[in-house]
Amino acid sequence: MTSHRPTVAVIGAGPVGLAAAAHLLEHDLEPLVLEAGESIGAAVRAWGHIRLFSPWQYTLDDAGLRLLRGTGWLQPSPEALPTGHELVDRYLEPLAAVPALRERVRTGHHVTAVNPDAEGFALQVERADAGRTVVRAGAVLDTSGTWALPSGLGIFGEPVSGEQQAEDHGLLLGPLPDVRGADRERFAGRRTVVVGAGHSAVNTLLALADLQREEPATQVIWAVRRASPEKTYGGGDRDELPARGALGARLRELVDAGRIELITSAQTEQVLAEQSSGVGVVLSDGRVIRADVLIRETGFRPDLGLLDGLALDTDPALEAPSALAPLIDPTRHSCGSVPAHGASVLAQPEEGLFIAGMKSYGRAPTFLLATGYEQVRSIAAHLAGEDASPRQLNLPETGVCGGDPTPAPPEKSGLGSGASGSGASGASALPLTAETTSCCS
Structure with a gap:
């Protein structure tokens, strides 16, 4: 060479x-x-x-x-x-x-x-x-x-007390587990809480709902930091990527039907990890979410x-x-x-x-x-010393425009076509999440 x-x-x-x-x-x-x-x-x-x-x-x-x-x-x-x-x-x-x-x-x-x-x-x-x-x-x-x-469970993406212990005990999993495949036994018939509001969280929640159909004892809890999940639901039929728009629409239906329990304004302050009794997610307002396993989908x-x-x-x-x-x-x-x-x-x-x-x-x-x-x-x-002017792209709109009136630290849901990596870092194309890294992109 x-x-x-x-x-x-x-x-x-x-x-x-x-x-x-x-x-x-x-x-x-x-x-x-x-x-x-x-x-x-x-x-x-x-x-x-x-x-x-x-x-x-x-x-x-x-x-x-x-x-x-x-x-x-x-x-x-x-x-x-x-x-x-x-x-x-x-x-x-x-x-x-x-x-x-x-x-x-x-x-x-x-x-x-x-x-x-x-x-x-x-x-x-x-x-x-x-x-x-x-x-x-x-x-x-x-x-x-x-x-x-991956970011931690804290509001600024930092780890919270007990988070590492829960991970060490196998009670906390990272983003995008293979819910219906290799990781199925960890969720079937058990109570799982998913923390996060991006596309990676959506994908995991939908996979858990599919597992719930096959294993009716499976319980799914979704905890988001915001007061409303509307931004996660996305633009629906206004989204120029139909598959992306369909994700949020399906999630909304599951929440409305009570198959996924939604907990809003859920800012995590601590994680309680006991191998015998599962995991507890302690919120800033004193509420505690109890589950068998916790999935962290708070971005990267x-x-x-x-x-x-x-x-x-x-x-x-x-x-x-x-x-x-x-x-x-x-x-x-x-x-x-x-x-x-x-x-x-x-x-x-x-x-x-x-x-x-x-x-x-x-x-x-x-x-x-x-x-x-x-x-x-x-x-x-x-x-190469040539014209490097960027060429405008015709990228598909999400159908969700404008900003959050109360900006919070970004919660990257996932990859999107994005995850690439040395060390498997990244959205080489990050996945169906934040649009892989749109995760999936």
């Missing part, structure tokens, strides 16, 4: 990371994709049982498609809705196997730190087969997503720790690049209202460093894969 240009390191082999590599190749640049997981799209695999609400037409990148042409690859039906597993099996793995990318994508390479170097950047990489190594690059695109760092946040050695300019609340934060503030924007943006918005003070994909949205939940694809197209053009 040789090139007259410096290497561009791409952290994460999810949808956006692989799209970045494809665009860099088209500009005669030399990508090197470093994926922490042992397989392509490791973060997507973590929620592979979830079906995206974005059809294939919004899930494939143009540069990726150009690489796949002529390889015998069969393009999926544009209107079909893939699961996370199908996204990996039918698109990400074939893309990573294209000859032009095969030797430029390395799995099992966990980037733990990025530091300035005389030639650009030095990336500290942990490898199971070779210990710690250093990779040098002239530029870095961090598309490692957010999947690896970016792991900025690997960039600690570099100059960063990020918004303190959203943890997104400062120039991008006002454009994606979830109190003011839906997915379709976010303007196209690229290299100039995503660049960091450290020349040659860009945060892209789901990770660029920080704690905001409205990421779509199409947005990430445009981000990396612009960055690749910028690095």
Whole structure:
């Protein structure tokens, strides 16, 4: 693998990371994709049982498609809705196997730190087969997503007292468990409380309701921080992604029918974990929610720790690049209202460093894969010294416009097409949740 240009390191082999590599190749640049997981799209695999609400037409990148042409690859039906597993099996793995990318994508390479170097950047990489190594690059695109760092149950995303103990006892599960598959026995015939108000919470609640039909003793409780669940119910038939609109409509029906018990204004202050009697969620007003198991669907946040050695300019609340934060503030924007943006918005003070994909949205939940694809197209053009002006996207509106009059810390429901990751972080395409990371996107 040789090139007259410096290497561009791409952290994460999810949808956006692989799209970045494809665009860099088209500009005669030399990508090197470093994926922490042992397989392509490791973060997507973590929620592979979830079906995206974005059809294939919004899930494939143009540069990726150009690489796949002529390889015998069969393009999926544009209107079909893939699961996370199908996204990996039918698109990400074939893309990573294209000859032009095969030797430029390395799995099992966990980037733990990025530091300035005389030639650009030095990336500290942990490898199971070779210990710690250093990779040098002239530029870095961090598309490692957010999947690896779920937010805590506290109102600002911090862990609350007893949360870790409950997790250690197996009484608290992370986002998007496989309710009707591998994790079925943990929920069948038991009482489960789901905390969260994003699309990942919705998917989990709907799966629990389906399990309840098969196992009538199953009880489902939904706890949300807001005084009303209306924002979670979404835009219904006003949503330009029908599958996304249908999620909220179905959830509303289940709540109205009493099959899901709704608890509002539920701000968690403490978790009581007793293996013999289950778990108790103590709310700020003194109420206690008792259950056999607790599912935390309170969103994700970016792991900025690997960039600690570099100059960063990020918004303190959203943890997104400062120039991008006002454009994606979830109190003011839906997915379709976010303007196209690229290299100039995503660049960091450290020349040659860009945060892209789901990770660029920080704690905001409205990421779509199409947005990430445009981000990396612009960055690749910028690095090649060409026109990097962002191209306006025709993104599907949610049907929910305007903001919450009392903004709270963003509750990222999930991925959306977004979860990508080094270390399975992120919405490589995060899943049917906050729109994977729309989870599903």
